[in-house]
Amino acid sequence: MTVVGLLGSVSGTVAADHGLFLVLDKRADDIGDPDFSQDRICWSGRDALFVASPSSATCRASVTVQAWDGEPAAVDSTTWPDTDSTEVTLRTGTVYLSHLLDMAPVSDLLPVGPPGRYRVRVDVAGRARTRALLRSPDFDPVRRTVGPERIVIGFWPAR
Template identity: 35%
Template sequence: MTHPRSTEAEVVIDEGRLTVEDLAGGWAVAAGPSAGAPWLLTADDIVILVSASDALLQYPAVRVEAWDRAPAADEGWTNTGEAVLRLSGGTVGILPFGGGEVAGEPLVVGPPGRYAVRAHRTGGEQVDALLRDDPEAVPHGVERFLLQFWPVAG
């Protein structure tokens, strides 16, 4: 697949985090950090992305893509991590961590089943630099996340 299905939105950071959740379920306390990527916490139906910034109020840009198979490695990101999880509904939404409105359009990743997810993060340092210059600033789209799902066996 050359062009994956995708959705993107800016979403408010809450508790230093945001989530991409299967809209059919998902519990945050079940989520554990991925090997080598403690900022990527996953459990079935939920992906929690931790900001690299200390900002208490900012709106990162999040893009979620659904692939048929593992996409090629995407360079140019500060951090990358991978995990495997089960989606019980198959449709995900980008959400503020503490709950709220789905940002952007929900994305149909695929049928219920097991998926690999690769997460990318960048821009946290730029957020902190911006806030050092202007502590009252509310950065929009400076920190960025990319989440890529594809189905795996099992």
């Protein structure tokens, strides 16, 4: 049995612009335009991972980005009911969490490894509660808050 190790992680809160936020390589510039016609949680671009979220400017999602030296263990589907995966190529191997429109960092930089191809898994909890909160008559659309959505994004080398 191979033991897989966590190499590092960064966290932040993010608002989804047009239903998306990004994890970007630190030298990303032209991130491309993935085929969003498929109903997914994540899509890969050039030096970029696009992640779908119902969060908004006033109800942000809590996101943790992790670097692993191999594929991490599967998560408990009762706690993390929404999961998706893809592969992404990174120019530098160092990433950060970002809003879609301004591409400005909302986390520290995270080295995930050398330049190259990576597998990525996105695990999500609290998505249904976030949608319900945003539809609730009690939701204050002016006051900024961190909503119930939690997202963990794991990167590991593609073999």
